[in-house]
Amino acid sequence: MSFLTHLECSRTGTRYDASTLQNLSDVGAPLLARYNLEGAGARINRENLGGRRSDMWRYLEVLPAASEAEIISLGEGWTPLRLAPSLGQRLGLQRLYIKDESLNPTGSFKARGLSAAVTAAAARGARKLAIPTAGNAGGALAAYAASAGLEAFVFMPADTPMAFQIECRSCGAHLELVDGLISDCGAIVGKRKVDAGWFDVSTLKEPYRVEGKKTMGYELAEQFSWELPDVVVYPTGGGTGLVGMWKAFDEMEQMGWIDSRRPRMVSVQAAGCAPVVRAFEAGADTATAWEDARTIASGLRVPSAVGDALMLQALRESEGTAVAVTDEELVEATHEMARHTGIFACPEGGATVAAIRRLRENGFVGKDDRVVLFNTGSGYKYMEALSNPPAA
Numbered sequence: 001m002s003f004l005t006h007l008e009c010s011r012t013g014t015r016y017d018a019s020t021l022q023n024l025s026d027v028g029a030p031l032l033a034r035y036n037l038e039g040a041g042a043r044i045n046r047e048n049l050g051g052r053r054s055d056m057w058r059y060l061e062v063l064p065a066a067s068e069a070e071i072i073s074l075g076e077g078w079t080p081l082r083l084a085p086s087l088g089q090r091l092g093l094q095r096l097y098i099k100d101e102s103l104n105p106t107g108s109f110k111a112r113g114l115s116a117a118v119t120a121a122a123a124r125g126a127r128k129l130a131i132p133t134a135g136n137a138g139g140a141l142a143a144y145a146a147s148a149g150l151e152a153f154v155f156m157p158a159d160t161p162m163a164f165q166i167e168c169r170s171c172g173a174h175l176e177l178v179d180g181l182i183s184d185c186g187a188i189v190g191k192r193k194v195d196a197g198w199f200d201v202s203t204l205k206e207p208y209r210v211e212g213k214k215t216m217g218y219e220l221a222e223q224f225s226w227e228l229p230d231v232v233v234y235p236t237g238g239g240t241g242l243v244g245m246w247k248a249f250d251e252m253e254q255m256g257w258i259d260s261r262r263p264r265m266v267s268v269q270a271a272g273c274a275p276v277v278r279a280f281e282a283g284a285d286t287a288t289a290w291e292d293a294r295t296i297a298s299g300l301r302v303p304s305a306v307g308d309a310l311m312l313q314a315l316r317e318s319e320g321t322a323v324a325v326t327d328e329e330l331v332e333a334t335h336e337m338a339r340h341t342g343i344f345a346c347p348e349g350g351a352t353v354a355a356i357r358r359l360r361e362n363g364f365v366g367k368d369d370r371v372v373l374f375n376t377g378s379g380y381k382y383m384e385a386l387s388n389p390p391a392a
Contacts, residue, residue, distance in 0.1 A: 001042040003061050007031040007207050021124045023205050030204040032212050041255035054078045056112055056215035059280040064120040064208045072119045072148045074113050076357030077215050081223040087340040092360050095370040107141045108377030114140035117201045122148045130198035132185030134298040136377050142171035155185035163381040183303050184280035190370035203238035204307040213241040217248030221258055229263050230369040233257050233356050234269040235348035237302035245315040265320035268355040270295035274324035296327050296385040297347035329354040346382055349375030
């Protein structure tokens with residue numbers, strides 16, 4: 001059973017009912033799920049995890065499902081954490097790891113968030129779900145909605161790679177291509193959802209996608225025998241994964257699973273769309289929208305993120321940083337990762353390689369640091385973007 005107790009406004013701390021469908025708080029801020037962690041910690045602990053299911057729902061007590069019968073799952077989570085010695089040698093790192101999220105159902109980390117969101121929405125009576133997407137989230141919603149017997153309405157930029165469009169249609173989603181960015185898609189969902197009867201599952205506009213994503217943090221701790229790495233490098237569009245992992249670390253500490261030490265969190269964005277990097281460097285608490293957002297890494301083409309304040313807070317509390325890399329750098333780094341690890345990453349995952357190289361050069365990361373790069377999806381969905389041959 002879940003030990004979910006209530007939802008909490010991330011800005012004001014006001015409590016909201018977790019048993020009904022909820023989007024943003026009354027002040028327009030993300031709602032965060034809160035649990036009876038004392039109760040959860042009494043039922044689940046580090047020692048009794050071994051015999052549990054090998055997907056993200058192994059942490060059921062701190063996820064939004066009242067019982068296993070409610071779970072809408074395709075086997076998401078518990079992805080491999082791979083040591084990358086050859087790539088590490090090239091980058092001057094002795095302990096470089098890659099958390100490979102491309103092996104999730106639907107080929108990306110978005111499967112985690114949408115499994116949790118669809119599970120929670122279905123249990124609370126939603127029948128029609130709508131989402132703006134840069135690609136992977138739409139495919140994941142389409143798949144999980146199909147599994148749950150719900151309708152999915154997906155809005156994506158017209159120039160989104162064809163693989164994502166085919167995936168959504170194949171899973172039976174209602175797909176609408178939009179001449180614009182993901183922010184334009186979000187505006188359409190916001191305008192039409194009430195009349196159409198859609199429940200909005202946009203990034204951080206409902207409380208549970210972040211709950212699915214936080215399981216990446218739980219898995220990191222478990223896979224590293226409960227000692228977190230020194231640095232986590234994460235490609236950031238909407239930033240749900242970064243926010244979720246930071247939340248997971250706090251929950252695990254409260255349950256006595258880990259101590260107070262935290263990784264330095266690194267947000268990686270594309271130079272053509274880097275609102276979080278700009279805000280971090282300016283010392284701002286929130287990020288302003290990025291004008292004329294451009295990057296071939298469609299998951300990073302998010303000009304304005306609802307969770308900007310939460311991301312910036314995590315970066316600063318962890319003594320982390322934010323890095324922007326060019327499209328040329330991230331594409332070459334994607335091929336470099338493939339050549340030296342065998343992981344054919346998405347461009348967003350490749351961006352982490354370009355970022356860590358820069359962080360080694362400027363001394364932010366030392367050669368003995370234990371570093372985790374997140375590859376958030378499969379390169380097979382980005383064949384157009386990655387079609388140019390890699391440099392020799």
